[in-house]
Amino acid sequence: MPASARPLSPHLSVYRWEIQMVTSIVHRATGIFLSLGMLLVAWALLALASGPAAFAGVAAFCASWIGLILLLGWTWSLAFHLLNGIRHLLQDLGLGYAPATFVRNGWLVTIGSVVLTALVVACVFAQRGAA
Amino acid sequence: MKTAVGLGSAKSGTRHFMAERVTALALTALGLWIVWIALEMLHMDYAAARALIARPYNAVLMIAFLIASFWHVQLGLQVVIEDYVHARGLELAAQIAVKFVCFLGAAASVLAVVRIALGS
Numbered sequence: 001m002p003a004s005a006r007p008l009s010p011h012l013s014v015y016r017w018e019i020q021m022v023t024s025i026v027h028r029a030t031g032i033f034l035s036l037g038m039l040l041v042a043w044a045l046l047a048l049a050s051g052p053a054a055f056a057g058v059a060a061f062c063a064s065w066i067g068l069i070l071l072l073g074w075t076w077s078l079a080f081h082l083l084n085g086i087r088h089l090l091q092d093l094g095l096g097y098a099p100a101t102f103v104r105n106g107w108l109v110t111i112g113s114v115v116l117t118a119l120v121v122a123c124v125f126a127q128r129g130a131a
Numbered sequence: 132m133k134t135a136v137g138l139g140s141a142k143s144g145t146r147h148f149m150a151e152r153v154t155a156l157a158l159t160a161l162g163l164w165i166v167w168i169a170l171e172m173l174h175m176d177y178a179a180a181r182a183l184i185a186r187p188y189n190a191v192l193m194i195a196f197l198i199a200s201f202w203h204v205q206l207g208l209q210v211v212i213e214d215y216v217h218a219r220g221l222e223l224a225a226q227i228a229v230k231f232v233c234f235l236g237a238a239a240s241v242l243a244v245v246r247i248a249l250g251s
Contacts, residue, residue, distance in 0.1 A: 028211060035204040041165075041197070042240040048184060049243035052177040075166070082162050085155050092152060123170050 019106040027084045030077035037074045075120050080113035147206060154203040161196040168193075181247055190248040194241050201237035205229055 015021060040058075047054035061067045087105050090096055096105050168189070172180045184193060208229045216222040 031207045032211065035208055038200055038204055038236060041200070042236045042243075045184070045193075045197075045240045045243040045247070048177075048181055049246040055177045055180070078162060078166065082159060086159055089152060089155060089159075120166060120170070124173065127170065127174055 019103055019110070023084055023087075023106045023109060026080060027088070030081040033073065033077045034081055037070075037077070040070075040074075072117075072121070076113060076117040079116035079120075080109065083109045083112045083116070147209070151203065151206040154199045154206065157195065157199045158203060161192065161199055164192055165196055184244065184247045185250065187248065190244050193244050197237055197240050197244070201233045205233040 044055075044058045047058045062071060087096065087109055096102060168183070171183060175183065183189060209226060212222060212225045212229065216225055
């Protein structure tokens, strides 16, 4: 909290929910969540380097209900952050700022992230069938 | 970029802006690659998983992914903390903590990949 009561600009509560602000907020939220995912990546690699017993611990965590829910969350977060990140990079080049295009791309990214997640889940189930 | 560096508020901001975007560009490819690796490893036993990461091109791409990711995480969380943590002491502590954790995470996991690649 600021030490003095300075006037602040209107915050989230005064705005109507629109795809433009939702994608912006979700980009941040998925970024923070993916940061935590890097801890799992680090843990998995350290376990892989140290031995079968440690690696079995990672595998057990990933196969648990909490692990599966987190992995699904990370998959969708990565899909969204990746697609919206590409959108941001194109915007940095000055592209896609016309309001209609901006809104359309927001929906493209949102729907695309769900499609990508479904693809990954389909790959997981296909492998399970083959194994 | 050339005209902004070293001038006024662009002193270090431009460097942050560029580093965030260059790591983002690298991660568009490496992010897809890590999903492929994860799917490959899904039903592998320990020896096969280790052999997969030990392949030179996978080891190199993994190290690139780790450095780009932890760097991008640090840059991203830095902005989030700047935006939402308004108490000076807490903000400084949070920024330093994020930098330490990201550096330790990167160093430890890169060493792990090197150990896997060298079979030690």
